[in-house]
Amino acid sequence: MDIFHYSFMVRALAAGLAIGVVAPMIGTFLVAKRYSLIADSLAHVSLAGVAMGLLLGINPLLGALGVVAGAAFLIEKLRASRRLTAEVALAMFLSSGLAVAVVLVGLARQVNVDLLSYLFGSITTVGVSDLWIIGTLSVLILITVGLGYRQLAYTSFDEEQARVSGLRTSLLNQTLMLLAAVMVVLALRVVGGLLIGALTVMPVAAAAQVARSLRQTMWIAVGIGCVAVLTGLVVSFYANLAAGGTIVLVALACFLGMLGLGRVLRSNAG
């Protein structure tokens, strides 16, 4: 296939696959905790970090990482203190993050390509050093989830019971939020801030239609994430479409397909 002749597309596919794996993996825990909007909220906050980076002349992704990690920590603190419900905390950070980004970018007089590429992704501009960063951080996320799967799953299932059994649930919650923050920043280049929420949640929602267990949900979601990224990138390359949007539309198609398949499986079983 022509697509593999282009090194930028091979890098795009590698970066996309990394996100296609980690986003649904973390998304499984987020959906279980009813934090489905958290990726969107963190992504909007990350745009404020990107704008800050552009304004100050530092690497926008570093700016994003610092701001998102801080926001993730604050959101979890607010939720745990019960002063705000999770939905209100997320909604506030979502809108405030974007507002800060817009104001900062106006100050920098760069309302343009730079911020847009982080809003919608620019996967075809992923360089070799970007790939190393994305790869390393993705492997760290995989190792953390691999080692802490049962504890993260239990805390997501029922935090109070997990706490009673001796698990350090506030540390686990903060870890999950940090993983989500890192995942969002990695995804800025791949699908962009406006679409990462979809890639985190849609594969999980799709998998839940047919999976028989939590572990199966995660594996199927990861599979769907990879299919969405690979198919979306290939289609966008040949049809000259926006890569990020195409990936998410493929994920949506997978969800609709799983919805139908789930109905068929249930009516056959019933």
Added chain:
Amino acid sequence: MHPIIQFHHASFSYGNQPALEDISLSITPGDYVGVIGPNGGGKTTFIKLMLGLLRPTRGEVDLWGEPIRQFREWHRIGYVPQRVGNNDFRLPITVQEVVGFGRAGNKPNGGATNNKAAVAAALQQIGIAPLARKRLGELSGGQQQKVFIAKALAAQPEVLVLDEPTVGVDVRAQDEFYQLVAELNKKQGLTIIMVSHDIDVVVNEVSKLACINKALVYHGHPKEFMQEEYLTKLYGKTRKFILHGH
């Protein structure tokens, strides 16, 4: 016998609202304790203090002789929370996975090699091994209750704390449940602490009664409790009780 759980003049307030005042009691190994009292009387607060979910605002709670804030051996206490209606977990999850969570907390023997065996044993003990691969959402209230008991038992605890275990469970399943708990207490020597609204059942099942209405109104043998004075202290003068055989 050394007490496992001790409350020393423990009190708790939510802000300025006192919920529990000056509770002192001991629970010894092998006890089957029923905790009863009116709604809003502090039963749930009492359980949460015992489980370390809340810290007393005054007084002390000790577990196995250790102050609760220093206690780390949480695998020794199994907890079955109150289930209100069907479980509404958003994602598919099997009985085996839920019971497996019982092995996620800290355990005495490192546990990874023991995990599968302990989960299988817990499923067998409660009689739900055939349901292992079923999704939690597909089960009845009574079956779900058994799953959460199995989860608590998977950590091989010495104490089992149950909060309103028969809510949302049909009458036949309730009978099975009380038989199961009695077996766990008598044959396996598990110490049981059960919060319940079913006074007439509890009074006939348990070896000790703790009656809580902000204070500890009564703590002792259930037979002595069933006198006018204690019932009135617990529930107020206007209540009449009709006790039927179970």
